[in-house]
Amino acid sequence: MKSIILSSATRLLMPLMLLFSLFAFFRGHNEPGGGFIGGLIAASAFSLYAVAEGVEQARRVLRIDPRTLLGIGLLVGLISGLPSVFKSKAFMTGVWMEQTIPGLGKAGTPLLFDLGVFLVVVGFVLTVVFSLAES
């Protein structure tokens, strides 16, 4: 079942959704948003693509296997806890950069942790959605 309306709409919607997911991700620092929400939006963008064009095509567009994304996300989350250990503080203590990055604000390990969450959510949701849609 392939619908022209859906697939052309998806071509427009998907980049917007991905952009919006990044927006939600970065906004999450001090306002509603964050890695989880951003990850869900990104995952729904790829899920929409999978519905419109088929799972095979969606996997090709994603390029990385969702389970690999899950693994990278876990590692990133883990790494975000380590800088504090080297500064001989307790594990997972937030460590912040001295200067601010223009347009982003202060970056620090919580942002890294959020990135990990983002990747884990995308990886997990897409693993589930793809395996449901495939068989």
Add this chain to the structure above:
Amino acid sequence: MQVVFAAIIGMLYAGAVYMMLRRSIVKLIIGLALFGHATNLLIFAVARLVRYNPAIVQKGDSAPIEPFADPVPQALILTAIVIGFGVQAFSIVLIKRVYQTVGTDDLDQIRGTDS
């Protein structure tokens, strides 16, 4: 308000148990989801149903404006929702696989491992 809330939570729990006791696995999963919603609302009610300020420190202040709402139960619910989402996503994949391998969604037929 409290009474209405308590009634809703009670009805959700009752509905959840009713759905879980049905024989279809799909209804079992729906029942589990309702159980989760009821629990989340219960935790929400624990924070007291009042209209207070958000517990956010404004620029220049050192404490949130009194009286402020307790943010912890909301954080708990958020975590519980996230976990519930993951678990339910898995359960749906599981029941699909169960249906494919066992060939029925009737829990009374799925008893090959019981005796």
Add this chain to the structure above:
Amino acid sequence: MTSIVSLPIVIPLATAAGMLLVRRNILLQRVIGVVGSAALLAAAIKLLYVCYTEGIQVLQLGTWPAPFGISLVCDVFSGIMLVLAGIMSLTTSLYAVADIERRRTAFGFYSLLHILMMGICGAFLTGDLFNLYVWFEVMLIASFVLIALGGEKPQMEGAIKYVALNLIASMILVAAVGLVYGLTGSLNMADVAVHLRDVRQEGVVLGIAILFMAAFGIKAAVFPVFFWLPASYHTPPAAISAVFAGLLTKVGVYALIRTFTLIFTENPQLTHAALVVIAAATMLSGVLGAAVQMDFRRVLSFHIISQIGYMVLGLALFTPLAIAGAVFYILHHIIVKANLFFVSGVVHRLRGTYDLKKLGGLYATHVWLGVLFMIPAMSLAGIPPLSGFWAKLAIIRSGLEIEAYWVVGVALFVGLLTLYSMTKIWAEAFWKEPASPGPIGYASTSGLGWMVVPIVLLAAITVAIGLGAEPAFEVATKAGQELVNPQIYIDAVLGGRQ
């Protein structure tokens, strides 16, 4: 250097995440799996040593002071459990090299196993009630996938029951945690314990205690909520069911012991008296269920339930000796029960079936396997000088001390029936003439060495604990002392602020 407390969580996480990146390379996965488990075991042993010599170790995650942040707390009891988790992780990783075929390994068996370990270690370490729930969920999601991994028909049938019952337990737990927060305004276990003393509404506290008992009771498979266990634990491959049988239910028992020695200690004449009855019923129903079973692993599954009864009994009697006995019992049982499941896997590998009626004659062809089965089986039944004897002795002695004669009688009777079940397996699988000579189903001896090494390792530990019961019991006694004096735990976590 309190960061070492986080290692039992960090190591499995790093192992699991690393393995998700090398999913295609089966050999590398096996190597990383074994190395990661060895690292976990080493960290756990170090942590136990530090706890034993220097007292309770506390790590305030993110430097948020207790009770506002999440504390990781390691006392001797947690330390013992972590070491056991490390042993199980290592032996299962070794055993799985031969037992878990390429298909399941490629799907991610090893990363799932280590995520499971992360959840288990997290549950043992956390000092925060809600965090405990989160670790339980981490553990459950990994175990859900593990039990269904491979997708054979009995596995799917077992999985649906396992998943449904455990999800209900989790939601009862989170509701109870929410109510505790409403009552005390805190989630830190030590802080909750302090505040709960001042709460006047005894009925509400009792209700919450019963909710906790129900939630952990389902997870620990106590009477009358154990039916999910024998319906699901015998379905996955032996390596998976061994780690489930050894560790998973014990996490429920751990949580029961933790909450009912630290938090709900105000009303023992009700809560702990109820636990005595539950323990007796659990012991009886488990062992009677096992008596009629004719499947190797189903007999063992029912025995998990009856043994859980002994542990809960140790908690319920609530004397220092009884608690130490319960800790010792967990220590002994995890090793022995996992070992029996490992042996069942080897039997299946040799003869292609778990059905006791079709098995037979194994002693004639494989004497060594008979010996390796006898050691954990006799230990489970409580024959001296193996570890099970000392574990049962401690619990029965503490029962006699407080003159709870009827429950001691039940415990002794159950011990006798355990011996009956073990001799039944022995007679059916090893001793009698086989019904048909060759293997019944698919059988192969390739890679058998990988399966025998962990069995020998665990059997050696059982014998070592039995012969050197004195030092092992000393550690358990230290754990018991800390558990019956919750003030030590509270002081360690909260420091000066109370």
